[in-house]
Amino acid sequence: MPRSLFEKIWDAHVVEELPGGNALVFVDRVVAHEITTPQGALDIERNYGDKLFDPARIVALNDHVSPAKDSETAIQAKVLRDWAKRHGIVLYDIGQNGICHVVAPERGYVEPGITLACGDSHTCTNGAFGAFALGIGTTAQAGAMLAGCLVLQRPKVMKVTVEGRLAHGATAKDLALFVIATLGFKGGTGYVLEYDGSTIDSLSMDERMTLCNMAIEAGATTGLCPPDETTFSYLRGRQNQPTGDEFEAKVSAWRALRADPGAVYDREVTLDVSGLRPLVSWGTNPGEVVPVDGTVPADADPASLAYMGLEAGTPLRSLAIDQAFIGSCTNSRLSDLHAAAEVLRGRTVAVPTIVTPGSQAVRRAAEREGLHDVFQDAGALWTHSSCGPCLGMSMGVLAPGSRCVSSSNRNFPGRMGAGGRVHLASPAVVAASAVLGRIAAPEELAAVAVGGAS
Amino acid sequence: MKHDGAVLPVDKANVDTDQIIPAHHLTGVETTGLGKHLFTGMSGGTALLEAYPGASIVVARENFGCGSSREHAAWALLDRGFRAVIAPSFARIFLENAYNNGVAPIVVEAAEIDALLASKRLTIDLDAETVTREDGTVLRFTLDPLRKAFLLSGGYMSFMASRVEAVRSWLAARNATPVGS
Numbered sequence: 134m135p136r137s138l139f140e141k142i143w144d145a146h147v148v149e150e151l152p153g154g155n156a157l158v159f160v161d162r163v164v165a166h167e168i169t170t171p172q173g174a175l176d177i178e179r180n181y182g183d184k185l186f187d188p189a190r191i192v193a194l195n196d197h198v199s200p201a202k203d204s205e206t207a208i209q210a211k212v213l214r215d216w217a218k219r220h221g222i223v224l225y226d227i228g229q230n231g232i233c234h235v236v237a238p239e240r241g242y243v244e245p246g247i248t249l250a251c252g253d254s255h256t257c258t259n260g261a262f263g264a265f266a267l268g269i270g271t272t273a274q275a276g277a278m279l280a281g282c283l284v285l286q287r288p289k290v291m292k293v294t295v296e297g298r299l300a301h302g303a304t305a306k307d308l309a310l311f312v313i314a315t316l317g318f319k320g321g322t323g324y325v326l327e328y329d330g331s332t333i334d335s336l337s338m339d340e341r342m343t344l345c346n347m348a349i350e351a352g353a354t355t356g357l358c359p360p361d362e363t364t365f366s367y368l369r370g371r372q373n374q375p376t377g378d379e380f381e382a383k384v385s386a387w388r389a390l391r392a393d394p395g396a397v398y399d400r401e402v403t404l405d406v407s408g409l410r411p412l413v414s415w416g417t418n419p420g421e422v423v424p425v426d427g428t429v430p431a432d433a434d435p436a437s438l439a440y441m442g443l444e445a446g447t448p449l450r451s452l453a454i455d456q457a458f459i460g461s462c463t464n465s466r467l468s469d470l471h472a473a474a475e476v477l478r479g480r481t482v483a484v485p486t487i488v489t490p491g492s493q494a495v496r497r498a499a500e501r502e503g504l505h506d507v508f509q510d511a512g513a514l515w516t517h518s519s520c521g522p523c524l525g526m527s528m529g530v531l532a533p534g535s536r537c538v539s540s541s542n543r544n545f546p547g548r549m550g551a552g553g554r555v556h557l558a559s560p561a562v563v564a565a566s567a568v569l570g571r572i573a574a575p576e577e578l579a580a581v582a583v584g585g586a587s
Numbered sequence: 588m589k590h591d592g593a594v595l596p597v598d599k600a601n602v603d604t605d606q607i608i609p610a611h612h613l614t615g616v617e618t619t620g621l622g623k624h625l626f627t628g629m630s631g632g633t634a635l636l637e638a639y640p641g642a643s644i645v646v647a648r649e650n651f652g653c654g655s656s657r658e659h660a661a662w663a664l665l666d667r668g669f670r671a672v673i674a675p676s677f678a679r680i681f682l683e684n685a686y687n688n689g690v691a692p693i694v695v696e697a698a699e700i701d702a703l704l705a706s707k708r709l710t711i712d713l714d715a716e717t718v719t720r721e722d723g724t725v726l727r728f729t730l731d732p733l734r735k736a737f738l739l740s741g742g743y744m745s746f747m748a749s750r751v752e753a754v755r756s757w758l759a760a761r762n763a764t765p766v767g768s
Binding site for chain 2: 181268286526
């Protein structure tokens with residue numbers, strides 16, 4: 134019986150079939166951060182003898198508010214820190230940390246064929262490696278820390294074939310938004326999105342992570358890219374991976390992690406992206422997008438319009454912005470910073486602009502290339518790595534009614550601050566918008582002399 | 588287990604977890620005391636709660652609980668006295684979190700929601716899997732049989748604890764381990 138890639142990974146991890154179509158599924162890797170881990174860690178400490186299934190399978194990070202902003206977040210970080218130390222769990226903390234979905238892959242903890250869970254919805258990012266990676270709640274994470282498993286309903290599998298070359302300034306972010314717009318904001322609910330096609334094959338690991346990162350925004354359990362030479366090259370020589378013959382033996386095994394010809398899917402969707410242009414969200418969910426030179430749709434949801442302070446027919450490019458943000462687990466890797474820097478080099482931002490690298494390693498790599506000078510010469514704020522303004526939890530919170538163009542993943546009401554209005558876009562579009570002080574496409578800057586926006 | 592309670596009508600689709608409890612309230616390490624933040628991220632949320640004091644059953648439209656994995660959404664509902672959410676559909680992670688915290692996630696047909704939103708009180712029978720309106724109309728729903736047990740007994744973690752040795756045996760038998768372990 135031919136199997137999908139997802140089925141191969143699933144089958145290799147089912148410990149026990151359970152009633153009601155559930156299964157006890159083994160978790161190879163748990164990623165644990167300070168917002169959703171302490172409650173479960175304390176539960177295990179108080180009620181289950183402080184015993185963990187295997188501390189070596191856990192990677193802990195202080196990432197959401199790090200360094201702490203107040204006593205409460207300091208306590209969260211301390212609980213995680215003390216717990217990691219007590220159990221000998223590797224911890225990425227102030228100075229070496231960053232967003233968990235950026236740090237775990239760059240440190241070599243994510244590889245084809247594994248299962249990975251974290252109390253964070255954007256864990257689907259790691260599906261870029263051909264891993265089954267999913268976000269879960271605190272209790273489910275605690276269960277995985279205690280017993281090495283999750284209880285899961287077997288998800289359906291949707292094959293999403295993407296063909297055509299990304300051109301016209303369209304990026305992996307635009308592809309991610311296009312997928313959500315096509316499937317609908319909840320159209321992926323109950324499914325794993327198993328990507329396939331020449332476009333996916335052509336994407337870098339950074340781009341695949343951007344794509345898979347937003348699978349949750351279509352409601353999907355996760356996204357999944359078939360591992361290939363791009364994946365293996367990324368992992369070869371990486372920290373926490375073996376070297377030499379041992380690594381190549383793993384590659385040989387990983388090569389089998391492809392869907393069999395004739396594999397049957399619950400649903401199949403084919404997308405042609407050759408005509409795709411940069412997209413910008415206008416509404417309050419990531420499926421509400423139009424091309425950057427488009428207008429707010431005539432059939433727009435009135436509640437979304439009211440929250441965003443918009444009317445149907447309004448050109449997106451006419452919207453003045455109050456802030457720009459480049460960062461988040463969607464778009465904060467080195468290639469994202471390259472894209473933003475290419476736009477900002479020699480230009481000046483017109484609105485407060487925050488650039489937050491996804492990890493301290495990304496930050497250092499960017500600084501070795503001088504990107505921090507590009508951003509700061511343009512007048513942007515270059516911050517330490519963290520989740521940053523994306524979720525309105527620490528820095529960069531929006532005032533009510535303020536409009537922000539953001540390379541992050543959620544434009545929900547209040548996401549970046551009560552009453553704040555978020556427009557999602559690629560790093561290049563965010564950078565161009567920052568320069569012109571309104572939603573803008575990078576090509577509009579051809580008319581703006583390098584050296585100033587005026 | 589039967590629950591007779593007053594309805595909080597949340598006449599919205601896609602009530603995401605940022606609306607249920609905004610991220611700036613996720614700064615604790617305990618699961619209790621979060622009820623005061625419930626629906627503070629939703630336009631009109633606080634006024635709605637005040638207009639329906641003592642409500643213990645949320646009725647909402649499709650895709651309730653979408654967005655973040657924060658279990659704080661379920662903890663805040665529970666702390667505020669809610670025992671069930673009735674909607675045509677739920678986001679996966681919220682659904683799991685609700686089950687694991689004794690907040691029954693009850694899926695009914697979208698066509699039933701208008702009448703449920705208009706109901707003052709409902710009686711939910713989790714064993715029989717029925718919702719009864721005040722006029723006696725009975726709606727049937729289906730719970731995941733395994734998670735129903737977690738819901739009724741709060742037993743997710745004790746179930747997981749009971750599987751540890753079986754998992755260790757399975758792992759020992761797993762011949763080719765893809766993870767670098």
